[in-house]
Amino acid sequence: xxxxxxxxxxxxxxxxxxxxxxxxxxxxxxxxxxxxxxxxxxxxxxxxxxxxxxxxxxxxxxxxxxxxxxxxxxxxxxxxxxxxxxxxxxxxxxxxxxxxxxxxxxxxxxxxxxxxxxxxxxxxxxxxxxxxxxxxxxxxxxxxxxxxxxxxxxxxxxxxxxxxxxxxxxxxxxxxxxxxxxxxxxxxxxxxxxxxxxxxxxxxxxxxxxxxxxxxxxxxxxxxxxxxxxxxxxxxxxxxxxxxxxxxxxxxxxxxxxxxxxxxxxxxxxxxxxxxxxxxx
Amino acid sequence: xxxxxxxxxxxxxxxxxxxxxxxxxxxxxxxxxxxxxxxxxxxxxxxxxxxxxxxxxxxxxxxxxxxxxxxxxxxxxxxxxxxxxxxxxxxxxxxxxxxxxxxxxxxxxxxxxxxxxxxxxxxxxxxxxxxxxxxxxxxxxxxxxxxxxxxxxxxxxxxxxxxxxxxxxxxxxxxxxxxxxxxxxxxxxxxxxxxxxxxxxxxxxxxxxxxxxxxxxxxxxxxxxxxxxxxxxxxxxxxxxxxxxxxxxxxxxxxxxxxxxxxxxxxxxxxxxxxxxxx
Ligand SMILES: Nc1ncnc2c1ncn2[C@@H]1O[C@H](COP(=O)(O)OP(=O)(O)O)[C@@H](O)[C@H]1O
Ligand SMILES: [Mg+2]
Numbered sequence: 001x002x003x004x005x006x007x008x009x010x011x012x013x014x015x016x017x018x019x020x021x022x023x024x025x026x027x028x029x030x031x032x033x034x035x036x037x038x039x040x041x042x043x044x045x046x047x048x049x050x051x052x053x054x055x056x057x058x059x060x061x062x063x064x065x066x067x068x069x070x071x072x073x074x075x076x077x078x079x080x081x082x083x084x085x086x087x088x089x090x091x092x093x094x095x096x097x098x099x100x101x102x103x104x105x106x107x108x109x110x111x112x113x114x115x116x117x118x119x120x121x122x123x124x125x126x127x128x129x130x131x132x133x134x135x136x137x138x139x140x141x142x143x144x145x146x147x148x149x150x151x152x153x154x155x156x157x158x159x160x161x162x163x164x165x166x167x168x169x170x171x172x173x174x175x176x177x178x179x180x181x182x183x184x185x186x187x188x189x190x191x192x193x194x195x196x197x198x199x200x201x202x203x204x205x206x207x208x209x210x211x212x213x214x215x216x217x218x219x220x221x222x223x224x225x226x227x228x229x230x231x232x233x234x235x236x237x238x239x240x241x242x243x244x245x246x247x248x249x250x251x252x253x254x255x256x257x258x259x260x261x262x263x264x265x266x267x268x269x270x271x272x273x274x275x276x277x278x279x280x281x
Numbered sequence: 282x283x284x285x286x287x288x289x290x291x292x293x294x295x296x297x298x299x300x301x302x303x304x305x306x307x308x309x310x311x312x313x314x315x316x317x318x319x320x321x322x323x324x325x326x327x328x329x330x331x332x333x334x335x336x337x338x339x340x341x342x343x344x345x346x347x348x349x350x351x352x353x354x355x356x357x358x359x360x361x362x363x364x365x366x367x368x369x370x371x372x373x374x375x376x377x378x379x380x381x382x383x384x385x386x387x388x389x390x391x392x393x394x395x396x397x398x399x400x401x402x403x404x405x406x407x408x409x410x411x412x413x414x415x416x417x418x419x420x421x422x423x424x425x426x427x428x429x430x431x432x433x434x435x436x437x438x439x440x441x442x443x444x445x446x447x448x449x450x451x452x453x454x455x456x457x458x459x460x461x462x463x464x465x466x467x468x469x470x471x472x473x474x475x476x477x478x479x480x481x482x483x484x485x486x487x488x489x490x491x492x493x494x495x496x497x498x499x500x501x502x503x504x505x506x507x508x509x510x511x512x513x514x515x516x517x518x519x520x521x522x523x524x525x526x527x528x529x530x531x532x533x534x535x536x537x538x539x540x541x542x543x544x545x546x547x548x549x550x551x552x553x554x555x556x557x558x559x560x
Contacts, residue, residue: 051457054461055460056457056460056461075460075461075463076463078462078463080461082457082458082461084454084457084458086452086454088452088454088455088457088458090455090472090473090476090477091555091556091557092476092477092554092555092556092557101462101472102462105462105463105464105468105472106462106463133556134556135556
């Protein structure tokens with residue numbers, strides 16, 4: 001069964017002055033256990049698509065199914081774990097109590113909560129910080145807590161909206177490695193929003209490239225991943241990695257303009273302006 | 282996987298905060314001593330002025346005369362302070378409790394918000410002590426109720442306003458999370474919104490504490506029981522016992538400072554508990 005099926009979904013936001021077509025007849029299927037990255041310039045509807053899958057918003061038209069269920073039912077049955085760019089920890093709760101939160105809401109016993117939280121805090125390498133409060137942690141550590149919390153109920157699907165977007169490059173690469181390891185251990189499907197091409201290529205089995213106004217999927221790039229036995233970090237240096245980065249970059253900017261980019265250093269061309277907000281480093 | 286480097290950084294930051302607190306408390310005695318010295322000097326000037334300029338007691342009694350009264354009538358002053366303080370405390374807690382409940386409802390239910398907002402605006406502009414004579418007639422001259430109600434109504438406004446502000450500080454990412462977990466609206470209120478508003482509730486209490494004491498004292502000017510600071514100030518002044526009236530005024534000031542100090546401390550503790558800095 002597919003983890004996510006998005007069928008001809010349109011989302012229109014009505015504001016007082018006008019209406020924004022955030023998504024226009026978007027269709028996408030994520031297989032069970034598959035890692036899919038959504039990439040595209042700011043405002044192309046990545047967050048909107050993720051929020052529709054999470055049933056945090058409802059589509060104007062079309063249908064979203066998660067593990068064969070309507071999105072709402074999937075949410076109420078806790079089919080997914082979720083993390084955002086902001087860690088969103090409750091400042092008055094310790095790291096452990098933050099990780100326990102979803103379990104507490106769903107009536108798990110205190111002992112079961114504690115056991116699971118300790119396990120997860122250990123999993124994300126914060127064993128020594130279980131009794132700290134979020135304001136005593138760095139941004140990267142807070143984001144690890146958020147990831148631990150998203151895993152609390154053994155979800156078969158993880159939804160992540162730029163979870164590493166606010167972190168420095170070194171922390172970000174380390175957390176990417178950890179996420180891959182966790183994902184291998186849990187076998188969960190992942191929908192991962194990013195605006196970093198290397199991040200998308202390093203993490204995903206497939207990279208979904210989107211364009212704005214109206215929000216659409218323009219291309220889906222399959223990534224050659226090293227086999228599971230190899231050290232995932234070695235991928236960053238591989239030829240396959242650079243080929244995939246180029247493929248995604250071309251999909252984002254269009255094949256011609258990608259070649260021209262060096263020549264038109266000044267004066268943004270139209271596609272370039274459209275691709276604002278995408279990191280190509 | 283254990284990340285000793287990040288751990289050291291985090292601990293280093295915590296150490297930095299401790300050092301900052303030490304630095305602050307190193308200057309603490311100056312903060313206390315400076316106003317005390319200023320107060321003592323002012324009292325000295327006052328005392329000298331009364332004697333040198335031969336100021337009449339009905340205009341301004343000397344600090345020494347007030348002190349005499351404070352010492353000789355300390356029993357009565359203490360009783361009056363307790364009577365007024367009790368009214369102020371009960372009224373403050375009553376007003377604050379109602380304010381928190383109504384603010385919680387207003388933050389959750391739209392029509393309650395729309396209903397309550399103009400009402401609170403109206404209460405905020407009414408000079409509340411003007412209600413005292415009306416309530417006095419309603420409850421009769423032997424009841425503490427009119428005074429407690431005046432205090433409760435006066436305390437309600439600041440606590441309601443700050444609590445509602447605190448409840449509305451809730452971050453969208455927290456609400457998204459609660460929805461993702463399938464939490465009910467009241468679960469979200471209990472787990473996310475109310476705890477985040479706790480420091481604001483205590484901030485409102487700090488503001489309301491002085492108002493509570495002032496209205497408890499002033500409410501007594503409108504007759505009724507003669508047991509509190511306000512009644513004693515009024516009757517002493519009526520009998521030309523000016524130093525005695527002033528001694529009761531001093532007791533009111535002390536009462537107000539105690540209320541303010543305690544609520545300020547509570548606000549700090551609440552802010553530390555919630556890990557939300559006081560802004
Ligand atoms: N709640 C909303 N109300 C109105 N417009 C919105 C809302 N959420 C998103 N939009 C608009 O929808 C478009 C897509 O937004 P979003 O999905 O956040 O893009 P992305 O995450 O790719 O940057 C943008 O034009 C944005 O302004
Ligand atoms: Mg976004």
